[in-house]
Amino acid sequence: MTQSSSENPKEISGEAKTEPAITPERQQAENFSVSQLACAYGGPVGSGTLRSTAEDFFVEEQLSFDLTGEGEHLFLFIEKRGENTADVADMLAKIADVRQMNVSYAGLKDRHAVTRQWFSISLPGKPDPDFSALPDNIRILDKKRNNRKLRRGALRGNRFELRIRELDADIDALVARLEAIKSGGFPNYFGEQRFGRGYGNLSRAIPVLARGKTRRKSEGMNLSAVRSMLFNLLLSKRVELGRWCSHPLVGDVMQLGGSSSLFVAESIDAELERRLNGAEINLTGCLCGKAARVMPVADAADFEQQALADYTFWINGLQRCKVDADRRSLRTTANDLQWEFQDDMLVVSFSLPKGSYATALIRELIR
CATH class of the missing domain: 3.30.2340.10 (TruD, insertion domain)
Structure with missing residues (x-):
């Protein structure tokens, strides 16, 4: 954020900002990349x-279990653009009129991407809420009841489709x-x-x-x-x-x-x-x-x-x-790894087990 004045409010009030001491551990943190x-x-x-637009980085969760179709937990398969996972969970909690702790998700997904992921909302004895107030960049693709909540890490993996533009490489x-x-x-x-x-x-x-x-x-x-x-x-x-x-x-x-x-x-x-x-x-x-x-x-x-x-x-x-x-x-390992070239763009798709990062693959290809 740009400030309109170069004066520091703490300096004006006599409270000079103290920078943390440069300890070995702080230096290690700052040097790591x-x-x-x-x-x-x-x-x-x-x-x-990579990520010229949100659509250049697409990821879709793959659950590790089948939903039962009944129970007090409403599962929502949501596609989002330009939103992080925690913010979407907060929106769902407000619309469903439940506490934040009653909304669960399996993992965090990037804001600067198009992501499809599952959320669950604990709704004992309650009907499905009306989610029409969600913004246009958040779409519910599927919903189904289940007898257990969605827990962190309850994924088989994630499927990716990435577009690398302005490609300059020996093909x-x-x-x-x-x-x-x-x-x-x-x-x-x-x-x-x-x-x-x-x-x-x-x-x-x-x-x-x-x-x-x-x-x-x-x-x-x-x-x-x-x-x-x-x-x-x-x-x-x-x-x-x-x-x-x-x-x-x-x-x-x-x-x-x-x-x-x-x-x-x-x-x-x-x-x-x-x-x-x-x-x-x-x-x-x-x-x-x-x-x-x-x-x-x-x-x-x-x-x-x-x-x-x-x-x-x-x-x-x-x-x-x-x-x-x-x-x-x-x-x-990248399962079902496929690629194609479109003019100066590389399109690559693959699936990864949970906890693995697509960017770790891309760094082996381009800088």
């Missing part, structure tokens, strides 16, 4: 523009890169949107980690950003070494493909490598916190400790905040 993470296939092969090289991603997957980085505008969620997490507990629900998002930063840094180091989808370390934690089942590779043999190369299993990295159900051992444990040795403030803070540790696959 997704753009600096290692690429798996040698870096982008050209340039282009043969770009096709080769797309083929490589189709067969080998790509690093499962968290995208920039995970960190808030200007990566501000990381800086906002510092006082929360220092005190060792959250006071507001929004602070949980800041802690999630911290875990995402640490995971991305660890994954980037493994990408640099060529150990993100093959060449495991003794003691690595493996995840069965398409499952949450984990096991520790206490030894490395040809069969394990074969299963990795065929994406039957994936290597995992730490989502830092306390008391993970499965932990790496031996060489893999040493590697993770050394890779994040400079980030003990963040790791210890997550543990003090009692954030549960977990594991995340280092590789993700």
Whole structure:
């Protein structure tokens, strides 16, 4: 926002604004950028523009379960343009005359996109509300009752269709890169949107980690950003070494493909490598916190400790905040990956499992 005067109100009142001290952790937060993470296939092969318009970035949720058609929870399949998920949930709560906590959604979706996602509203003993007051950029595509609310993460995945305009790239090289991603997957980085505008969620997490507990629900998002930063840094180091989808370390934690089942590779043999190369299993990295159900051992444990040795403030803070540790696959795959060229535009479509970011795929193609 542009101010009409250069005078600072706090300075006028004698309250000079104090800038936060430049501590090592604040410097780490300010220096972190997704753009600096290692690429798996040698870096982008050209340039282009994504999100010239909202229609250039289309995403549609895929639920992990079937709706029953009856029950106290009204499910709405909504298409929105230029709105974030939380704001739409607030609108639905007001129209339905329920508290915000009675409106649920499976995940957050971008504002600068056309997105189709599910919401549920708890309406025990109540009829379906009249949603005709919703603005034109929010459309209800389907609605159905269910006997349980929609919970966070209750998705099979998301389907994307992206348009990259002003494409400037060697087409043969770009096709080769797309083929490589189709067969080998790509690093499962968290995208920039995970960190808030200007990566501000990381800086906002510092006082929360220092005190060792959250006071507001929004602070949980800041802690999630911290875990995402640490995971991305660890994954980037493994990408640099060529150990993100093959060449495991003794003691690595493996995840069965398409499952949450984990096991520790206490030894490395040809069969394990074969299963990795065929994406039957994936290597995992730490989502830092306390008391993970499965932990790496031996060489893999040493590697993770050394890779994040400079980030003990963040790791210890997550543990003090009692954030549960977990594991995340280092590789993700784009199902049904297809593409076509239209003049100076690339249109690419694919499906990703829940929690994976389309922008992590695009960064392997263009800058």
